[in-house]
Amino acid sequence: MKKFIILFVAATVIISAGCKKDLDVQDPNAPTTTIFWKSANDAQLGVNAIYSTFHRAGICRWFFFATMIRADEGWSTSPDANLQNNFDQFINNDYNYGNFTGIWNDLYVGIARCNQVLDNVPNINMDASLKARYLGEAKFLRALFYYHLASLWGNVPLQLKSSTPTDLPPTSPQNQVWAQVEKDLADAAASLPASYTGNDVGRATKGAANALMAKAYMQQHNYQAALQPLLAVIQSNVYSLRPNYQDNFLSTTEFNSESVFEYGNALNPNDNHDDDTQLSNQDNLNYGSSIPPFFAPRPIGFTDGQARRWLVTEFEKEKTAAGARDPRLGASLLFDSTDVRGPQFTMIYGQTFASRYGSTPNSDVWFRKFLNDNNGTATGDSFHSPNNYRFIRYADVLLMYAECLNETNSTATAYQYVDQVRARAGLAPLATVMPGMSHDQFLAQIKHERITELTGEGHRFNDLARWGDLGTNLATRDAGFSHFVKGKHELLPIPQQDLDINPNLKQNPGY
Known part of the structure; x- marks a missing residue:
C-alpha cells in the first residue's frame, strides 16, 4: 500500500574539501556512494526516496496553485499580495518568488534522486528483473518531474547524471526537454509491470508511462504519436471507470480501477491538523498533501485559492438523461447549492x-476534490492530508484518446470514448444529442467534457496551453487574465537565484 512511499534515505554524495589530507575524514554515520549502493534493499530505498519527493511543499502545495489558480478555473483571495500577484494576476515582479522557486527546487530534488538510482543501481548485484523494474520506476519519475518543468518553465536545464557542486548545465529548449521525457517514458514502459499487488500497489506502471507519454506528445500537438500509447492503456484491460465518480477523491477508495497514477499520501500519526511545522523536515515528517487548508473555505481553511463561479454554469449546461443535475458538480465544487x-x-x-454563511446564495465557490470534506471531516482540514492526488485517471485517458482521434480525422470514431465518461455521469450519448459534429464542434465539446470531468485536478492550464486558448480573451471569466501577455506568461520566469550562479542558463522570453 502506502508504506513504501514514506520510507526515505538520504542517498547523497557527501563531498568535502580540505587543505590537508588528515582533515579529509569521512563521517562513518553519513551515507555515501562508497558504503550505500550495495544491495537490493539499498536500491529499493533509493527508489522509495524518489516517491518521497511528492511530499515536499513545492509539489504537495504550491504546484496546485501553479496549475489551477493560474488557470481560468481558479483565483486567489489570499491576504498575501505576492501569492495573488504571482499565481493569479500574472504580475511577476520577483523572479525569486519563494513559492515558484519551491516548485522548481523540489522538482530538481526529485530528478537528483532519480539520477542517483539510475547511476548506481545498475552496478548492484541483484535480481535482474527487479533491477529493471526499479530503473523503470526511476525513468518514469524523472520523466514526470521533467514533464512538469517543461509545462511550467519550458526551457530548463537537463541534468541526467548525479549532480556535483561544479555542474553548470545549460538551458535546454523545451522541445529537447520533451524529447527526454519521451525517451525516459519509452524505456519505463518497456520495463514496468502492468500492475502490482500488496505493498507495491501505487508504484509506477506500464499504463502510467504510456499515459504520461501521450500527455507529453499532446502538449506538442503530436496527436498521431499520442494515439498508440493511449490505445495501449485502453486495451490493457487493467483500468475501468468507477461506477461512483466520487470514489476518485476519497481516501477510502485510493488506487482503485480508475487510477492510472496517483501521488500516494499517508496519515501522519503526529499530525495535529493545525500547523505547518512538520514541513521544516519534509521527507522525514511530512507524509501527505498540505493543499486542503489552503483551498478550504473560511473558517475551515485560508481560502488562498478557490474556484470561479463560471464552472457551476458549465456543469449546468446539460442535464442527465433522467433530467437531473450532473452529479459531478456536487463532487467537484463546494458552493451555496x-x-x-x-x-x-x-x-x-x-x-x-446557511448556518455558516447565511441563507442567501452568494458567489463563493471552492474546489472540493482535494478537501477532506469529501471524507466526512467536520472540524477542520490538515496540513498533512492522507488523501491521494490522482494525477492520471482512466477518464482522462479516454478523453485524451477522443481528442487525438478528432485531431487525426477520426471524429466519428471518437464518440464512443467520450460516451463512456458521459455514461458514468448519467448523460445521454453524444450521437443522440450532437450527431455529426465537425472537427471544431467536437473540439468545443471536448473542452466542455474535460471541464465537467476534470475540474480542480490540475490539468486546466496545460489544456488551455495546448488548445491555444491562453490570453486576455479569458479575462471575461477570470480577471487575472487581463494582465496576461502572450509569448511570456505561458511560462514562469526562471529563478533569478539560479541565473546568478549559473551563467549557462537563460531567462524565458519576456522576463
Missing part, C-alpha cells in the same frame, strides 16, 4: 452553508 436543494441542505464541513 452543492446540494441541489440549496443553502439549507448544502453541508460544508459538518454544517449547512
Whole structure:
C-alpha cells in the first residue's frame, strides 16, 4: 500500500574539501556512494526516496496553485499580495518568488534522486528483473518531474547524471526537454509491470508511462504519436471507470480501477491538523498533501485559492438523461447549492452553508476534490492530508484518446470514448444529442467534457496551453487574465537565484 512511499534515505554524495589530507575524514554515520549502493534493499530505498519527493511543499502545495489558480478555473483571495500577484494576476515582479522557486527546487530534488538510482543501481548485484523494474520506476519519475518543468518553465536545464557542486548545465529548449521525457517514458514502459499487488500497489506502471507519454506528445500537438500509447492503456484491460465518480477523491477508495497514477499520501500519526511545522523536515515528517487548508473555505481553511463561479454554469449546461443535475458538480465544487436543494441542505464541513454563511446564495465557490470534506471531516482540514492526488485517471485517458482521434480525422470514431465518461455521469450519448459534429464542434465539446470531468485536478492550464486558448480573451471569466501577455506568461520566469550562479542558463522570453 502506502508504506513504501514514506520510507526515505538520504542517498547523497557527501563531498568535502580540505587543505590537508588528515582533515579529509569521512563521517562513518553519513551515507555515501562508497558504503550505500550495495544491495537490493539499498536500491529499493533509493527508489522509495524518489516517491518521497511528492511530499515536499513545492509539489504537495504550491504546484496546485501553479496549475489551477493560474488557470481560468481558479483565483486567489489570499491576504498575501505576492501569492495573488504571482499565481493569479500574472504580475511577476520577483523572479525569486519563494513559492515558484519551491516548485522548481523540489522538482530538481526529485530528478537528483532519480539520477542517483539510475547511476548506481545498475552496478548492484541483484535480481535482474527487479533491477529493471526499479530503473523503470526511476525513468518514469524523472520523466514526470521533467514533464512538469517543461509545462511550467519550458526551457530548463537537463541534468541526467548525479549532480556535483561544479555542474553548470545549460538551458535546454523545451522541445529537447520533451524529447527526454519521451525517451525516459519509452524505456519505463518497456520495463514496468502492468500492475502490482500488496505493498507495491501505487508504484509506477506500464499504463502510467504510456499515459504520461501521450500527455507529453499532446502538449506538442503530436496527436498521431499520442494515439498508440493511449490505445495501449485502453486495451490493457487493467483500468475501468468507477461506477461512483466520487470514489476518485476519497481516501477510502485510493488506487482503485480508475487510477492510472496517483501521488500516494499517508496519515501522519503526529499530525495535529493545525500547523505547518512538520514541513521544516519534509521527507522525514511530512507524509501527505498540505493543499486542503489552503483551498478550504473560511473558517475551515485560508481560502488562498478557490474556484470561479463560471464552472457551476458549465456543469449546468446539460442535464442527465433522467433530467437531473450532473452529479459531478456536487463532487467537484463546494458552493451555496452543492446540494441541489440549496443553502439549507448544502453541508460544508459538518454544517449547512446557511448556518455558516447565511441563507442567501452568494458567489463563493471552492474546489472540493482535494478537501477532506469529501471524507466526512467536520472540524477542520490538515496540513498533512492522507488523501491521494490522482494525477492520471482512466477518464482522462479516454478523453485524451477522443481528442487525438478528432485531431487525426477520426471524429466519428471518437464518440464512443467520450460516451463512456458521459455514461458514468448519467448523460445521454453524444450521437443522440450532437450527431455529426465537425472537427471544431467536437473540439468545443471536448473542452466542455474535460471541464465537467476534470475540474480542480490540475490539468486546466496545460489544456488551455495546448488548445491555444491562453490570453486576455479569458479575462471575461477570470480577471487575472487581463494582465496576461502572450509569448511570456505561458511560462514562469526562471529563478533569478539560479541565473546568478549559473551563467549557462537563460531567462524565458519576456522576463
